[in-house]
Amino acid sequence: xxxVTQSSRYLVKRTGEKVFLECVQDMDHENMFWYRxxxxxxxxxxxxxxxxxxxxxxxxxxxxxxxxEKKERFSLILESASTNxxxxxxxxxxxQGAGTQYFGPGTRLLVL
Amino acid sequence: xxxVEQNPLFLSMQEGKNxxxxxxxxxTSDRLYWYRxxxxxxxxxxxxxxxNGAVKQEGRLMASLDTKARLSxxxxxxxxxxxxxxxxxxxxxxxxxxxxxxxxxxxxxQVKP
Numbered sequence: 187x188x189x190v191t192q193s194s195r196y197l198v199k200r201t202g203e204k205v206f207l208e209c210v211q212d213m214d215h216e217n218m219f220w221y222r223x224x225x226x227x228x229x230x231x232x233x234x235x236x237x238x239x240x241x242x243x244x245x246x247x248x249x250x251x252x253x254x255e256k257k258e259r260f261s262l263i264l265e266s267a268s269t270n271x272x273x274x275x276x277x278x279x280x281x282q283g284a285g286t287q288y289f290g291p292g293t294r295l296l297v298l
Numbered sequence: 299x300x301x302v303e304q305n306p307l308f309l310s311m312q313e314g315k316n317x318x319x320x321x322x323x324x325x326t327s328d329r330l331y332w333y334r335x336x337x338x339x340x341x342x343x344x345x346x347x348x349x350n351g352a353v354k355q356e357g358r359l360m361a362s363l364d365t366k367a368r369l370s371x372x373x374x375x376x377x378x379x380x381x382x383x384x385x386x387x388x389x390x391x392x393x394x395x396x397x398x399x400x401x402x403x404x405x406x407x408q409v410k411p
Binding site (some may be wrong): 219229231234278280282285286289292 | 340342388392399403
């Protein structure tokens with residue numbers, strides 16, 4: 187059974203803090219993605235990675251960076267958290283080629 | 299602009315009734331994904347449709363894909379309360395397999411006894 191785990195289910199941070207969201211998958215997937223989900227705006231792609239040390243910007247990369255030092259782990263970094271980054275963050279992984287994408291349980295981040 | 303649009307966005311229906319959710323997309327991809335999301339939870343994969351004419355069924359849900367019309371449908375047969383959730387469709391953004399998806403707005407389904 188594929189498992190995608192995220193380091194925290196709920197997180198409360200202060201404006202200006204550096205925030206790390208970790209995602210780990212156990213199926214040797216090449217592809218990993220970070221989305222955020224907001225009411226009325228749907229799911230939007232922040233960053234993605236097709237391989238170790240590779241990263242590409244998604245639709246809304248501003249204010250975020252990512253790191254993929256190992257195949258199973260994809261980290262999302264908020265360099266200086268702001269209130270408009272309060273959101274649900276979803277990590278996704280999949281094999282290259284067609285097929286199912288697996289979502290992590292999500293991290294609800296509140297920035298005060 | 300690449301778009302995925304779902305219709306309707308909200309659907310309230312009686313148990314036992316049938317209904318269809320429509321997903322129109324403007325990408326050139328021939329892959330279409332359907333997901334389910336329960337309140338406060340993450341997304342769960344329902345179907346992956348990989349070619350024109352593809353049809354997949356799981357229980358009371360059936361999804362189909364018409365790549366010429368750029369339309370996918372999710373048909374609900376004899377709805378039950380357990381199907382209450384938000385359903386998303388998503389399309390790959392270009393050609394085959396990037397995994398980089400554009401999501402529809404979601405259709406919130408409420409099944410009443």
